[in-house]
């Protein structure tokens with residue numbers, strides 16, 4: 150599964166307790182973004198739009214360095230996005246992991262990570278997951294989005310997120 154490790158709550162889905170769609174109504178999400186040339190910000194806007202189409206509310210979309218605290222407080226799910234920095238096929242890492250570590254505590258929140266990249270994200274998502282888990286969040290997954298395929302990848306990401314977050 151390409152760059153994807155959303156942990157699906159298989160048991161509840163198999164048991165059919167949480168049918169998709171109606172149960173997702175009212176899920177509130179905040180997006181926190183680091184972006185240099187705009188790809189990750191654009192990806193965040195696309196993901197937010199897709200989630201809204203599925204009935205989610207977006208409490209805010211803000212830069213990671215100046216996070217909108219109220220939007221985080223109001224959210225059930227926090228999406229943390231940045232871009233891959235490295236030597237393209239070696240040494241890849243999330244840009245500004247320090248800004249992730251400096252975010253407000255996310256105890257009691259579900260969180261999801263994503264990064265945009267050009268060639269190969271390497272272990273970026275794993276490093277992001279550790280940083281976000283360090284804030285106290287329950288990190289339920291993440292996805293690397295190719296900068297040249299943002300439309301398709303953001304759609305897939307949002308669809309999987311809606312499928313995983315079956316209750317809040």
Ligand SMILES: Cc1cc2nc3c(=O)[nH]c(=O)nc-3n(C[C@H](O)[C@H](O)[C@H](O)COP(=O)(O)O)c2cc1C
Pocket residue numbers: 183184185186187188189190231232233234235236237238239240241242265266267268269270296
């Ligand atoms: C200095 C620099 C280093 C980069 N290193 C990598 C890399 O190691 N691997 C990769 O896949 N993409 C790499 N990229 C590409 C970016 O991750 C990609 O363009 C991303 O979408 C940029 O996001 P932004 O527009 O939100 O800043 C690099 C870009 C820059 C500017």
